[in-house]
Amino acid sequence: MVSEEEQRKKAVMEQEVEIIKRMSKIKHKIAVMSGKGGVGKSTVSVNLAAAFAKKGYKTGIMDADVHGPNVPKMLGVEGKNLGYSEDGITPVETEEGIKVMSVGFFLSSQDTPVIWRGPAKTGAIKQFFAEVNWGDLDVLIIDNPPGTGDEPLTVLQTVPLDGVVLVTTPQSVVQEDVIKGVNLVKNLNIPIIGVIENMSGFICPHCENEILIFGKGTGTKLAEEMDIPFLGRLPLDVETAASSDSGNPVVIKEPESEISVRISKIVDKIESQIISKS
């Protein structure tokens, strides 16, 4: 007789094998993290995914935020259905061909709260990596909830990441939390691709002058002090907020805008750091 404990161990091992198999078909895996909530991780994630897809990379995005899954809405695929086949769960695809996976697809309404404790969250995220049939991808972006809790930790420990992109804003309280994130990632020996300073200044739509609401240079200083690359500053932008709400990332909706140009430059930097080198 096989004991329950042995059965459990076997299931864990089988899941690990499945994760390795699935992840080996994805060339580059990038996690987006931050210490604080609301700094723009999901906005950055969907725009990075859209910018990679525009460059011709086969791209996927995994929403690891089980409590506030915003990615489907931001990519205009909210309410769409996942497929199921012998090869696992088929992710939803956007018009641009970005493959999307999110707990949001399992909820009947965005207003439904997900009440999950630590082990259930860890289990769900591992299941996503083991059971979603991403197929062959060039890039997978993983959007994380804020902080260094169960979900980001599971992502960091489960997926062989190319590295982590950290998002911060210029306020010092936010930066203090980013430092915690940097230290966690460093302790796990995972590369840090770099830091993005979001909501950094406001470009006046009338005079096009940049107004630095929270001061200047905090992100670059943080990057220097923590010895990590600085990827760029993204301004507060009215169109960006509106386009996230309407399910159309700004790099697709307004490709010529200042923020889209800056996002493209960041993607070029990431590309030269991890893709061109491989």
Ligand SMILES: Nc1ncnc2c1ncn2[C@@H]1O[C@H](COP(=O)(O)OP(=O)(O)OP(=O)(O)O)[C@@H](O)[C@H]1O
């Ligand atoms: N550069 C920007 N300009 C204007 N609005 C922005 C910008 N970046 C993000 N936002 C807006 O700020 C809000 C928070 O952004 P977002 O949801 O991406 O943050 P988050 O870090 O993922 O939040 P959470 O921690 O809750 O997951 C959203 O309404 C988004 O549209």
Ligand SMILES: [Mg+2]
């Ligand atoms: Mg988010």
